[in-house]
Amino acid sequence: MTKEKVELRNAQKKKKPAFIKQDAHKKKKLSPEWRRPKGLQSKVRLQLRGYRRRPKQGWRSPKDVRGFTHDGYEPVVVHAVAELLQTSKEKGIIIGSSVGLKKKILIVETALKENYILVNIDGSAFLESVKIQLKLRKEKKEKVAAEKKKKTKEKEKEVAEKAKEEEKKKEEGLEGIVTPEEKAKKESTKKEDPKTEKKEPAKKAKEPAKKEKPEKKTEKKEDPSADEKKKEYDKLLTKRSAQ
8 A cells, every 4th residue: 555655646746846936936036945925916826827836735645655755665864773773674764964974884784784774875885985985094194194204204304413513513613612621620730739829929919010000100291381381480480589
């Protein structure tokens, strides 16, 4: 009986028109979803000849077969393997859209083993396409990992070369400079030798004497114009005393 009803429904659907909103095929701004016409002079509302049909109850499919697939299977949405095993094998199985790739592979494999009917997926073709996708993913990951390793090695080489160049520059610049360790060694050797201790105070005594000499020279210097003025002043005094 169900097969006969499915065939009848399929035959009715061939004759059933598409129910579209009024003037949706004329105006681009109107969406095609059906809306009941409400205009007083609407020809679709008045159901006149030559205009689009309105949806009615007579266009419905038989109650026993309503909602079935084109092949006559009752659809059941499945999201896990446990749900699949609980359903009967006479129903058509639809895998949910929110199911991930790993779970989907398990559901398809179990359905093919236990002869379940898959409605929205071709099981064998799906598994082949998934294998190709996984191979491509592995190849991409391997390429990315190899590129990362090359980059890390190149960076390490650059860092090592920079460190060597810096060491060479330091060695070239520190050839004439005395390190603090060498200074400490020289000081320790000087303390041990008594000759070096005697010579040091003599050097210190000479240094202030050299600094005092230019100061005395500056004090002795006098301007020649001042001497001439004194001589003139003395001459005037002698003239006055003579008078």
